[in-house]
Amino acid sequence: MAPRPVSMQEPMCFISNEKNGGLRVEREALKILQQIKQPVVVVSIVGLYRTGKSYLMNRLAGKQSGFALGSTVESKTKGIWMWCVPHPSKQGHTLVLLDTEGLGDVNKGDRNHDTKIFALAILLSSTLVYNSRGTIYNKAIEELQYVTEISRFIKVRSSDEEGDDSDFVKFFPNFVWTVRDFTLELKIGGQDVTGDEYLEYGLQLKKGCSENEVDYNRPRECIRKYFPSRRCYTFPFPTNPDNMSRLESLNPDELSAAFLEVVEEFCSFVFEHSQEKLLKGGHTVSGKVLGDLAKTYVDTISSGGMPCLENAVVAISEKENKAAVEDGVCLYRSGMDRLKQTFPVELQVVTSKHRELNSMAIQEFMKRCFKDDEGDFMNSLERGIDLHFEQHLKINEEASKKKCRDLLNRLSADMADKLQKGGYAKPGGYKLYRQDMDHIVEEYNSQTKESVKAKEVLEKFVTKKSEESEHIRQADSKLSEKEKHISEEREKAFLLEQKMEAEKEEKHLLEAKMKADQDSYEEKIKWVEGKHEEEKRRYEQEFERALESKMSEQKIMLEKGFEEEAKKLQKEIEQSKKEHDVTRAKYDTELKLLRENWKEEKQELERRNEEERARQNRSRFDF
Incomplete structure (x- = not known):
């Protein structure tokens, strides 16, 4: 069943400011996120205060109001x-x-506080919207100074002593610049341009190495380098100035048609092009994982540390993998518990349900697990499933044995009554006893053809009755000594037959369990290989996205004559390719090791099965 969506009626504080300048993730917000099992698409908006950010977010929510707009120079939104x-x-x-x-x-x-908020918005988002007013000119870009400081607050790998921004492009969100109250014509050099072309024009670099040129280029270089996917929307004034303070209460006919058209284009783009949030390595983020991510990042920042994408993935994978094991085992146990209400059932029913639930449990586990490189959590899931499978097999066996014993008690009730009244203590009594016993066995077998442990119950029953049968045979004066001897041999043959049938049944149960184990093993291999290939594919996508961005930027730099910048990018490209070759080889090596481990597991499984078969074969002669 697909997870149910969570819909909040109004926004709530997610990350609040503390008096000491720190940040705190609100518990109530985490509770909401804990309920969201679906993948999340996260859209954050940043920008100078009092630039109308909240209005756009309300429109993305499909509401007229919600996030506080405010109507004064005071900033209404605190924290996130x-x-x-x-x-x-x-x-x-x-x-x-x-x-x-x-x-x-x-x-x-507090500029440092602003950079922390900006960093958190980047770390948590699928799409980052930067909201400003007026035009994209030098001052507007300088106001986006926080992007130049982001490498002081984020690092990709734990081995980096300080933020290494060369890999940011792999993990940073889409970037949308929204320019509010835009009054100019979208023309450059007398030619009409799009909002995107206007943005790229504003992000052009200046040649030169003077301090002014370096300062001018720095924020532009960062935006170009960090955000490969860039979009720009220019919004005209929404209404006349007198109405601006009550924007959220205005009817559509009181707003500019041109403004509403851009709002519609902006919302459509965000809905269509904002992808689900992914962790480093390509794992899909649910609401719960988003809450864990936020808590990890905020705690790190508040303690004076630098959020590390790699460390966050490791920490969250540990929690998610444990939860994934619990989810898988819980799904399996719940399904088997429902079947338990119908016990006793045929062995095939139990093993078929086991195969079905085992597959479902692995699928459930795979939805949440990631970076289970050693397979420890998958093995934990296997152990949990095996434990419950064995338990339910035994419960079904006990229920079946009880049902079989009750049936034998009913079928042998008349025989017991005859025995008590001396019905067999007469000449010809043994023949009558054997006829009644044969009738009981025949009737019992007809009613328990597929019952688990039916042969074992019968074998114990006839063994218990053999002493009784011996007394009746010896007391039957109608039988000659020769007939008694022949009857004794027939009795032994009958007991031997029942014992062999019971052992045959036990072998069938063992083979069925072995087949279930083999099927579970094959199912695990199928899913783990698929997961591994999916993680490799996502890594390749990350790499291709970053490489394409850097090569595109390098081409622009060469065209514009920025040879030094192009050389730097070339070094980054070459380094990225080397790291990619190493990582790709690592994926291949990991899969090879997994297959070798699986081969050993299979051999061990086959060895245990052979030992069990040998034990059963030896037991046939222990009588």
Whole structure:
């Protein structure tokens, strides 16, 4: 069953400011995120305070109001606020909207705090919207100073002594610049241009190595380098100035048609092109994982540390993999417990249900697990399933044995009554006893053809009755000594037959269990190989995306005559290719080792099965 969507009626504080300047993830927000099992698409908006960020977020939520707009120069949003709604166009996904505290608040005056908020927005987002007013000119880009400092607050690998920004392009969100209250014509050199072309024009670099040129280029270089996917929307004034303070309460006919058209284009683009949030390595983020990520990053930042994508993935994978094991075992146990209500059932019913639930449990596990490189969590899942399978086999066997014993008690009730009344203590009594016993066995077998442990119960029953049969045979005066001897041999043959039938049944049970184990083993291999190939494919996508971005930027640099910048990019490209070759070889080596381990596991499974068969064969002669 697909996870149910979570829909909040209004936004709530997600990450709050503390008096000491630190940050805190709110428990109530984490509780909401814990409920979201679906993949999340996270859209964050950042920008200077009082630039109308909240209005756009309300529109993305499909509402007129929600996030606080405010109507004064005071910043209304503090920290980061969250609104979770079903995604309007991606079924099975939740749209998480994050409205951040306005940057550059004069009452706060803490540039370091602003950079932390900006870093968190980047780390948590699928799409980052930067909201500004007026035009994309030098001052507007300088106001995006936080992007130049981001490498002080984020690092990709734990081995990096300080933020290494060369790999940011792999993991950074899409970037959308929204320019509000735009009054100019979209023309460059007398030619009409698109918003995207206008943005690229504003991000052009200046040649030269002077301090002014370096300062001018730095934020532009960072934006170009970090955000390969860039988009720009220019919004005209929404209404006349007198109405701006009550924007959220205005009817559509009171707003500019041109403004509403751009709003519609912006929302459509965000809905269509914002992908589900992924961790480093390509693992899909659910609401719960998003909450864990936020907690990890905020705790690290608040303690003075630098959030590391690699460390965050390792920490979260540990929690998610444990939870994935619990989910898989719980699904399996619940399904078997429902079957248990119908016990006793045929062995085939139990093993078929086991195969079905085992496959479902592995699928459930695979939805959440990632970076289980050593297979420890998969093995833990296997052990949990095996334990419950064995338990339910035994419970079914006991239920079946009880049912078989009750049947034998009913079928032999008349015989017991005759025995008590002396019905067999007469000449010809043994023949009558054997006829009654044969009738009981025949009737019992006809009613328990597929019952588990039926032969074992019968074998114990006839063995118990053999002493009784011997007394009746010896007391029957009608039988000659020769007939008694022949009857004794027939009795032994009958007991031997029942014992062999019981052992044949036991062998059948063992083979069925072995077949179930083999099927489980094959199912595990299929899913683990598929997961490994999927992780490798996602890594390749990350690499191709980053490589394409760097090569595209290098081409532009060469065309514009920035040879030094192009050389730097070439070095990064070459280094990326080397690292890619190493990582790809690592994936191949890991898969090879996994297959070798599986070969050993299979051999061990076959060895144990052969030992059990040999034990059963030896037991046939222990009588």
